[in-house]
Amino acid sequence: MEKYVLTGGVRLQGEVVISGAKNAAVAIIPAAILAEGPCVIENIPNIKDVAVLFKILYEMGASVKVINKNTIKVDTRNIAVPEVPYEMARHMRASYYFLGAMLGRYNRARVSMPGGCDFGVRPIDQHIKGFEALGAKVSLEQGGMIEVVADNLIGSHIYFDVVSVGATINLMLAAVKAKGLTVLENVAKEPHIVDLANFLNSMGADIRGAGTDVIKIHGVPHLGTTNYSIIPDQIEAGTYMIAAAATGGDVLVKNVIPKHLESITAKLIKAGAQVDEFDDCLRVRRSGPLERTSLKTMPHPGFPTDMQPQMTTMLAMANGTSVVTEGVWDNRFRYVDELRRMGANIQVDGKVAVIEGVPQLHGAPVRATDLRAGAALMIAGLCADGVTEIEDIYHIERGYEDIEVKLRGLGADIRKVMVPEPALAKAL
Numbered sequence: 425m426e427k428y429v430l431t432g433g434v435r436l437q438g439e440v441v442i443s444g445a446k447n448a449a450v451a452i453i454p455a456a457i458l459a460e461g462p463c464v465i466e467n468i469p470n471i472k473d474v475a476v477l478f479k480i481l482y483e484m485g486a487s488v489k490v491i492n493k494n495t496i497k498v499d500t501r502n503i504a505v506p507e508v509p510y511e512m513a514r515h516m517r518a519s520y521y522f523l524g525a526m527l528g529r530y531n532r533a534r535v536s537m538p539g540g541c542d543f544g545v546r547p548i549d550q551h552i553k554g555f556e557a558l559g560a561k562v563s564l565e566q567g568g569m570i571e572v573v574a575d576n577l578i579g580s581h582i583y584f585d586v587v588s589v590g591a592t593i594n595l596m597l598a599a600v601k602a603k604g605l606t607v608l609e610n611v612a613k614e615p616h617i618v619d620l621a622n623f624l625n626s627m628g629a630d631i632r633g634a635g636t637d638v639i640k641i642h643g644v645p646h647l648g649t650t651n652y653s654i655i656p657d658q659i660e661a662g663t664y665m666i667a668a669a670a671t672g673g674d675v676l677v678k679n680v681i682p683k684h685l686e687s688i689t690a691k692l693i694k695a696g697a698q699v700d701e702f703d704d705c706l707r708v709r710r711s712g713p714l715e716r717t718s719l720k721t722m723p724h725p726g727f728p729t730d731m732q733p734q735m736t737t738m739l740a741m742a743n744g745t746s747v748v749t750e751g752v753w754d755n756r757f758r759y760v761d762e763l764r765r766m767g768a769n770i771q772v773d774g775k776v777a778v779i780e781g782v783p784q785l786h787g788a789p790v791r792a793t794d795l796r797a798g799a800a801l802m803i804a805g806l807c808a809d810g811v812t813e814i815e816d817i818y819h820i821e822r823g824y825e826d827i828e829v830k831l832r833g834l835g836a837d838i839r840k841v842m843v844p845e846p847a848l849a850k851a852l
């Protein structure tokens with residue numbers, strides 16, 4: 425086991441280059457199954473979730489050649505068994521994209537219920553409803569395996585009852601080769617939805633409307649090879665933007681699409697930061713006080729739920745009272761207990777957090793409860809006096825490439841150290 429040890433008090437300064445988007449990569453890599461030939465995918469983030477996807481593909485018989493740290497050539501023509509067992513699927517949410525991709529390619533798939541961050545119940549009823557509308561039979565087996573089987577997939581009109589990133593992606597994957605027209609209504613509009621549509625279109629798909637509320641897919645019989653580069657990670661960029669503002673630093677965040685970051689930029693400016701926008705980078709700095717602001721997370725283009733813990737953490741040090749409402753997940757404030765150990769004054773009632781800003785956080789031993797909560801605790805540690813030790817960092821490594829290297833490059837005092845196994849655990 426490893427942990428991060430941070431000594432706070434440094435104002436972050438310099439430049440940081442943002443990696444490819446996790447939530448686009450984890451959809452695009454399984455989507456390569458639909459190609460009838462090798463695909464070269466560039467700007468893949470070097471993170472644990474991606475490593476798990478490569479392992480899943482490899483175990484199923486695909487060839488995954490690493491061309492360099494961020495580029496792979498994947499050839500899925502030799503996949504023998506369209507199945508993802510529990511041992512693989514449990515590590516991440518996006519393992520369920522193999523359902524849509526393999527259904528689209530082979531008319532059948534068997535995948536274990538996925539893992540991912542724990543925000544309470546994460547249902548998949550909208551995915552199932554969509555697969556069934558295309559003509560698939562969905563069975564939930566004992567032991568948590570999901571099986572989807574179809575004789576033929578036929579285009580359909582599907583209205584999602586909730587806006588779901590995962591269901592939108594899974595249905596795009598399943599419908600891209602279905603016979604006729606599929607219309608998906610009330611879809612998610614996140615940048616990774618558009619990126620997946622662009623990837624599939626570059627293989628010969630006919631998908632229109634991604635980024636709006638309605639996606640229309642004319643099924644095509646074949647999808648070919650492609651060479652594609654993944655968009656920059658909106659959430660990684662937002663995390664460094666908040667880290668810069670929270671520490672009173674001055675950071676150039678490079679390789680970003682500023683349009684994807686508008687809701688984050690707007691809140692940072694309200695909180696007293698200055699944000700200068702350029703073509704593919706943003707300069708974030710703060711010299712005045714941190715000011716209170718309130719927000720509610722919402723599907724894109726609203727303020728992203730995946731930035732909620734980082735923003736709440738920054739507001740824990742702002743002047744006055746802020747209110748943060750979680751509009752997407754039932755239970756995404758579990759990390760607040762950890763922030764309280766560092767001196768934060770935050771009351772949570774269901775999906776609402778009331779944050780009384782304190783002048784200073786204090787270093788403490790804490791535990792990453794999930795991916796973005798871990799990133800938020802890193803921001804808290806950068807601002808706190810003294811030393812913060814963060815355990816369970818595997819959550820953070822699921823989604824941030826080289827985070828300690830990037831933060832050190834901005835002047836942070838951070839180390840990754842081995843945690844010796846407790847004697848009791850060894851004895852058991």
Ligand SMILES: CC(=O)N[C@H]1[C@@H](OP(=O)(O)OP(=O)(O)OC[C@H]2O[C@@H](n3ccc(=O)[nH]c3=O)[C@H](O)[C@@H]2O)O[C@H](CO)[C@@H](O)[C@@H]1O
Nearest residue numbers: 447517518546547548549550551586587588589590752753
């Ligand atoms: C791998 C990935 O891209 N993960 C992201 C994806 O998760 P994920 O795709 O799991 O999130 P969804 O957009 O599907 O979930 C949004 C809301 O819809 C509900 N819901 C979802 C599906 C369903 O069948 N039924 C249902 O009720 C969920 O409980 C939640 O309240 O989008 C979330 C919302 O932006 C982000 O926090 C995650 O980082």
Ligand SMILES: C=C(OP(=O)(O)O)C(=O)O
Nearest residue numbers: 517518540541730795796
């Ligand atoms: C919640 C997240 O990921 P996942 O859906 O993979 O758990 C995230 O990226 O913040």
